[in-house]
Amino acid sequence: MDAQLSTTPQLFFRIIPVVDVVSEAVRETHLKLTTNINRLVGRRMTRASVAKIEVLLDLVEQFVIDNPTMNFRLLISGNNLSGKVFWVRIFENKVVLDSAAKRVLDMI
Numbered sequence: 001m002d003a004q005l006s007t008t009p010q011l012f013f014r015i016i017p018v019v020d021v022v023s024e025a026v027r028e029t030h031l032k033l034t035t036n037i038n039r040l041v042g043r044r045m046t047r048a049s050v051a052k053i054e055v056l057l058d059l060v061e062q063f064v065i066d067n068p069t070m071n072f073r074l075l076i077s078g079n080n081l082s083g084k085v086f087w088v089r090i091f092e093n094k095v096v097l098d099s100a101a102k103r104v105l106d107m108i
């Protein structure tokens with residue numbers, strides 16, 4: 001029995017913090033967005049939901065890397081603490097932001 005146990009491979013688990021997984025751009029965008037969300041809607045959006053936005057941003061970043069000829073545009077809209085509608089751009093490809101198409105997209 002001891003011989004069997006000694007041949008069993010040892011498994012080690014390492015906990016990797018999310019900070020080590022997502023890019024610096026995702027972390028910066030998430031921080032700015034969290035600040036804007038708290039300013040606009042207070043604590044109506046739970047911390048868990050705000051944390052999930054970082055995962056969403058990371059996914060979008062991966063889609064952009066894998067599909068460089070496509071534009072991914074993310075927006076959040078809703079009602080702020082005063083009941084007024086707000087519209088926050090979360091992400092848009094830099095190529096589009098620097099192009100003439102930006103004027104058209106800003107009208108949408």
